[in-house]
Amino acid sequence: VFTMKKIIMVTVATILMLLTSANAQSLQRFFEKYDDDSRFESVSVGKFLFSLALISNDIDANERELLSNLKKIRILTTNDVQNRDFTNNVMKDLDKVVNSGNYESLVEVRDKGERVNIYTKMSGDNYTDLLIAVKNAGEISLIWLNGKLPKKFVDQIQQDANNDELANLPFNIK
Numbered sequence: 001v002f003t004m005k006k007i008i009m010v011t012v013a014t015i016l017m018l019l020t021s022a023n024a025q026s027l028q029r030f031f032e033k034y035d036d037d038s039r040f041e042s043v044s045v046g047k048f049l050f051s052l053a054l055i056s057n058d059i060d061a062n063e064r065e066l067l068s069n070l071k072k073i074r075i076l077t078t079n080d081v082q083n084r085d086f087t088n089n090v091m092k093d094l095d096k097v098v099n100s101g102n103y104e105s106l107v108e109v110r111d112k113g114e115r116v117n118i119y120t121k122m123s124g125d126n127y128t129d130l131l132i133a134v135k136n137a138g139e140i141s142l143i144w145l146n147g148k149l150p151k152k153f154v155d156q157i158q159q160d161a162n163n164d165e166l167a168n169l170p171f172n173i174k
Contacts, residue, residue: 026097027144031074039080045073070147077141090140094133107161113137120154127154
């Protein structure tokens with residue numbers, strides 16, 4: 001009986017780990033899927049470049065804290081939004097990733113045909129992902145920040161969104 005309980009517990013733990021791993025990788029898979037699509041422009045910045053940026057004296061303390069904890073930034077942009085099927089498929093794929101990956105909606109702004117959604121994901125007490133999705137009549141832009149994101153950074157985004165000041169972020173998303 002003891003070994004049966006042990007086997008069941010190990011099986012359940014393994015399944016939970018696999019599900020967590022699958023969710024964590026789905027945003028990575030999403031970016032990889034569209035990274036090679038010729039309709040997208042793609043930019044990926046890794047930890048090495050963040051380390052180089054930290055050498056500069058032109059970076060304030062908040063930016064330094066953010067850069068030192070980032071693992072990567074990935075950006076996908078497309079201007080091919082006239083093809084409704086393509087646009088709908090991209091947005092459906094993104095919705096699946098957000099819904100299956102336990103992302104929390106931090107900000108949603110809709111204004112004159114433009115839509116900005118900012119999602120966060122936590123692991124324990126830390127924000128590990130920030131996903132910014134901007135869709136307007138002429139473009140779709142997706143920005144993914146991955147790493148240990150300072151809580152004050154995420155709180156500032158939410159505060160700026162509440163005050164309609166998203167253009168004041170360290171990166172302009174409007």
